[in-house]
Amino acid sequence: MPAPEQFRLVFKHIDEAGYTNDLACYLRNGGYEVLRKSVLRKPEELVDEVKKSGLRGRGGAGFPCGVKWTLLDRKSGKPIYLIVNADESEPGTFKDRYIIHNDPHQLIEGIMITCFANKVERAYIYIRGEFPEGARILEKAIAEARAANFVGPNILGSGYGCEIYVHRGAGAYICGEETGLIESLEGKRPYPRIKPPYFPAVLGLYQCPTIVNNVETLCHVKHIAERGGEAFSKIGTPNNTGTRILCVSGHVQRPGYYEFEVGKITMGQLLNEVCGGPLPGRKFKAVIPGGSSAKVLRFGERYKGKRKVGAEMIDYDWALEDIPMDFDSLQMIGSMGGSGGVIVMDDSVSMVEALANINAFYSHESCGQCTPCREGSLWMKKITGRMVHGDARPEDGALLKSVADQIAGRTICAFGEACAWPTQSFIAKFGDEFKAYPEAKKAPRADGVPELV
């Protein structure tokens, strides 16, 4: 079956010739019309639209956005904050970058609708430190929107007011974790908080109820307010509504960002048709489907089980290429859709070396608060590093697995899982390669194969 056409909703104007990131261009394209209409509605209605839309968070966990909003403690009398998670740092993910740089007003409109719906009067955009230009663009866009009365006091004469501030991070991956982000925004080290009791919806920023939403998620809110939740929920597939921006990197002919209805495109269509297949003379070997924390999948493998279609349970028997790119399907076959970052590796890549690269990342980024994660990520890095640069032993795979198995579930935040899953899945899917590595590494390195660690 041929791949469907892209469905460009959030990325509609990205790459459009002549489209610029200033307010005038945004207004020429119908910008802020949805906000204008939204402030005439009841805030509760807008929350309902988002609930009806079925929108799931695009940052990684895929938690239903409307439910997140409903969990807010509205009775405490404390101010409610919105934090925009623009800390885009999950390896393989590069969608928010383009929204921020090329269409910042779409994000600001989504933010303002979200703030109005939830009676938020102050929002912070936490943008990763490595986007200095993005931070400047957002600040300029906010100033423009403020001058035009879309942000600030008494928005469009509604009596409702809200300020947005840009807050720059400083290079720490853990700030993408929502409670770590909150600590960071409070001016501290970003040590994640333990849940319960520190659910952001109740005890978030400054111990006030707080919503933390991803950049892409908030852009979707604008389109939900525009189309209505019901209509939005018809895009995509049941429980996986709307569109999704898939970021493809690594060994394909045409890497890049592609927006499709969720679940309407399979892995095979995405990689072979949309991205043009493997590089000349190469074969696909492995793919990480949702950012580097997601469990790796192996080409040639089959995935079998039962899945729910409507009210019925039916058998499925999929090749990797048959898997629909949605939250539920990817979870069902043992990985996740995560942040939409699809990293493709061909047969030139040594899985031991690729894992060594990933382990170096997680070891560098562990915040150090919980012992299993701090020590475990370090030892996984040391073991894979030794395998590549020193002596490798056939039993190292089992040793790595024993370390990884002691991390997940024993830490305050999900970083424990994020750093254990790569090792666990690489060993599960490519255990034979780890066993054979001591022998394999004696052979001279093939020409042009880059080192990874």
Place this chain on the structure above:
Amino acid sequence: MMNLRPETLRKIDEVVTHYPVKRSAALPILHLVQEDQGLVSNEAVEWIAARLELQPINVYELVTFYPMFRQKPIGRRHIKVCRTLSCAIMGGYRTCSEFQRQFGTGLGEVSSDGEVTVEFVECLASCGTAPVVMIDDALHEKVDVAKARELSEKIKAEAKSAAGTR
């Protein structure tokens, strides 16, 4: 004394007003001070702490945690090569070696002419155009060995013309 530029001081006063709790301004002020002075000195840590009514340790622990803050000077240009998986499988390590070779410098050091510091950094979120490199605030995409050489030549030429005018 700290000798911050008047513009930096103005921005610091402004940024403190963005938060209901002063301590939140610690990261933005650290960025402003580092942009002004090239690094965060112990003196700056104490100054920021006093400005925000914190203990110096509350600021110092940020400088030592967040990778972007530095306590030692770097070269005039800061070359940051992405080390993470998508860039690595597209040749990021070779790109990094080329920059080091061009300036005869090791990772994280200041080159002997004071011109650059070459560093590996983790994912820069531009994986679709790997390998990527940031030189100061500017992102460069698809930086293979040839492009690394080109960018290095440009930096060297700019250094030469700057030296000529000095």
